[in-house]
Amino acid sequence: MxxxxxxxxxxxxxxxxxxxxxxxxxxxxxxWFDSTQQGEAETLLVQFADNPPTEYSLSEERVITVEGKIGSSLIEIKQGKARFIHSSCRNQFCVFHGWLTVSGDTAACLPNRISIRLKGAFSDYDALAGSQ
Amino acid sequence: MKLHFTTNHQDHRVALLAALAITIHIIEAAFPSPLPGVKPGLANVVTLFTFLRYGWQTALQVSLLRVIISSLVLGTFLSPTFLLSLSGALLSLSSLFLLQYPFRQSFLHKYQPSAIGYAVSASITHMSGQFLVAWYFFIPHPGLFKLLPIFITFAVILGIVSGIITQLLINQIQQR
Incomplete structure (x- = not known):
């Protein structure tokens, strides 16, 4: 007492x-501090709405154009990092988010319904969402 | 044809407590929240008080009336907000019921937690229930879980606050 x-x-x-x-x-x-989720990133997952994500390798430098709900978004992959470089939305939060560097980093454009996420070698199995 | 209802003392009590909870809920909805999804949840003080003083059946009636009527007043009936509100209310009430269940045994009765223990567990289940419903139905993205620790931190703090308010309320009423 x-x-x-x-x-x-x-x-x-x-x-x-x-x-x-x-x-x-x-x-x-x-x-927030899970080492298995924040290791070296190997691939980039690009997802539009509820569709299954498309996977891109981070070792290859390229610019991806994704068609979203209100227009296209440009995503750049460079030196094992990824970022939005252009989006058709008004606020551009996804572009200002900057580079995604470690596995588990996420950026999203809600108006365009596109999200990108880095995935590492050790996070193949997501304990919460089940296998991807 | 004239409809005629007979009401008893219990009905009056439920109506009074539900009216109080609805008023608090609507006043609270008028204030902007610093973080979307975090609300003080003072209407749950009424639910908790009802639960501790009149039992879970009364608390369930008050809680359901509060969720349905305040959503009708605020214009969110059957919307996602309503679904979140309902799932939170039902889950937190079931956690209160489950937490109280073992302490109904007479030899454990004196160990029964006070309002604070009940309030904290109810606010954590309320928050996590809403969170899981939001994640499962509206935003099924694993990134949402990065917000969960922040939400639970607020749930614990606000749970302690509403528990203290409830306990002071019960103290006041017992003194009369």
């Missing part, structure tokens, strides 16, 4: 709070 002012924390409350903090820390370590 811990009393602060008029508020009483019972032993069970403290256990629940402790578990909640542990859960939060675990979520941060899994989704």
């Amino acid at each position: 811990l009393t602060i002012g008029k508020v009483i924390f019972k032993a069970t409350d403290i256990i629940i709070l402790f578990a909640a903090c542990a859960l939060t820390v675990w979520l941060y370590s899994t989704f």
Whole structure:
């Protein structure tokens, strides 16, 4: 029992709070600092709407043109990195996002419904989404 | 033909608590949120209070009435917002029910958590339930999970706040 002012924390409350903090820390370590997801990137996944993503190798330097919902988006692959260089949308958030460098990095253009994601050698199996 | 309803004390109680929850829900919807998806969830103080004082059946009625009527008032009935609200409400209430279940045994009764423990677990299930529904139905992209830790952090903090409010409310009412 811990009393602060008029508020009483019972032993069970403290256990629940402790578990909640542990859960939060675990979520941060899994989704933000997971080494298997943030290694060397090998391929670029380009996805339009709900279609299955198309995979491109990062070793080959090229510019990809993808037709989206409102127009085309240009995606550049260079030196193992990828970025949007042009998009038909108004805000250009995807272009300002800059280079994607490590596996797991994601950029998306919501108006055009196009998203790109880097994939590494070790993240073939996504624990949450199932196999890709 | 004239319809005639007879209402009892329980109906009046549910109506009163639901009206309170709906009012709080609508006032809260008027304020912009710093982060989409994060709301203080003060209407859940009413649900939690009802659950602790009158049991899960009453809390379920109040919660469902709150979700349906406030969505009708706000114009989001049967929209994605409504689906998120409903799934969050049902999941958090079932977590309250499951958490209380073992403490109904008389020898465990004194270990029952206070409002804070209930509020934190309810707000975490509320948030993760909504998150999973949003991910499964609306944005099935693995990148969405990068937001989950932030959402859960807010859920824990706001859960503690609403738990403290609920406990102070119960203290006030018990003193009368």
